Amino acid sequence: MLNLCDLSYHPASTPQPILQSLNLQLGPQQLGLVIGPSGSGKTTLLEILAGLAYSTAGEVRWRDQVLTPEALQQLAGLVFQFPERHFCGHNVLEELRLGHPELSKNHIVTALESVGLGHLSFTSEPHALSGGQQRRLALAVQLIRQPYLLLLDEPTAGLDWSMRRQLITLLKKLKKDWSLLIVTHDAAELIELADCAWKLDHGVLTPYALPSAAEMTA
Numbered sequence: 553m554l555n556l557c558d559l560s561y562h563p564a565s566t567p568q569p570i571l572q573s574l575n576l577q578l579g580p581q582q583l584g585l586v587i588g589p590s591g592s593g594k595t596t597l598l599e600i601l602a603g604l605a606y607s608t609a610g611e612v613r614w615r616d617q618v619l620t621p622e623a624l625q626q627l628a629g630l631v632f633q634f635p636e637r638h639f640c641g642h643n644v645l646e647e648l649r650l651g652h653p654e655l656s657k658n659h660i661v662t663a664l665e666s667v668g669l670g671h672l673s674f675t676s677e678p679h680a681l682s683g684g685q686q687r688r689l690a691l692a693v694q695l696i697r698q699p700y701l702l703l704l705d706e707p708t709a710g711l712d713w714s715m716r717r718q719l720i721t722l723l724k725k726l727k728k729d730w731s732l733l734i735v736t737h738d739a740a741e742l743i744e745l746a747d748c749a750w751k752l753d754h755g756v757l758t759p760y761a762l763p764s765a766a767e768m769t770a
């Protein structure tokens with residue numbers, strides 16, 4: 553269970569806090585959605601939860617334990633917006649083994665299968681894959697580390713309709729095993745996956761009422 557307690561981020565260089573006293577709870581195998589316009593603080597929130605930035609007040613807890621940024625780096629896996637821009641392996645095997653040269657090929661096959669890329673050759677070039685395959689590979693890069701919490705920044709951005717649908721089906725499958733927190737400016741297609749949602753506006757987080765199943769099919 554992820555628990556944010558009055559989490560704030562107010563660097564000395566900004567007159568207003570970027571995140572203001574955020575409270576949020578996300579249970580195991582839940583998918584939470586944070587919806588906010590550009591500049592509302594979504595990426596900053598994910599960077600703090602991934603242990604890449606330091607909050608200036610408040611706490612991040614996992615079950616009742618307060619987590620340091622170093623512990624968050626172990627606990628969470630962050631998939632950046634347009635993750636394919638950060639690929640640096642020459643082939644799929646290198647990409648998945650970056651930082652983890654000890655990983656066995658069996659382990660790698662399992663990670664690829666979990667994102668529907670079990671058929672992919674280890675020697676395929678990451679940059680030569682389709683947009684949807686690249687997003688799946690970026691997910692596998694994080695899943696291979698077995699994080700407790702998967703953080704996704706605008707996972708469907710820039711994909712065409714059919715690749716977005718495939719990714720949504722995959723996220724639906726992944727939430728059976730992982731807790732996921734997704735940030736987006738456009739919740740339209742992701743809302744059907746969400747167990748809980750919040751709006752982020754100028755760094756202020758408020759609960760967002762999810763439509764009922766009947767409203768979604770209407």
Ligand SMILES: Nc1ncnc2c1ncn2[C@@H]1O[C@H](COP(=O)(O)OP(=O)(O)OP(=O)(O)O)[C@@H](O)[C@H]1O
Pocket residue numbers: 563565566570588589590591592593594595596597737
């Ligand atoms: N360390 C920092 N110092 C100063 N300003 C910062 C810092 N980190 C983030 N900001 C500012 O905080 C605001 C929120 O940025 P952030 O990238 O988190 O927003 P976002 O909701 O993810 O936007 P987008 O959807 O456009 O990516 C921006 O105005 C950004 O310039």
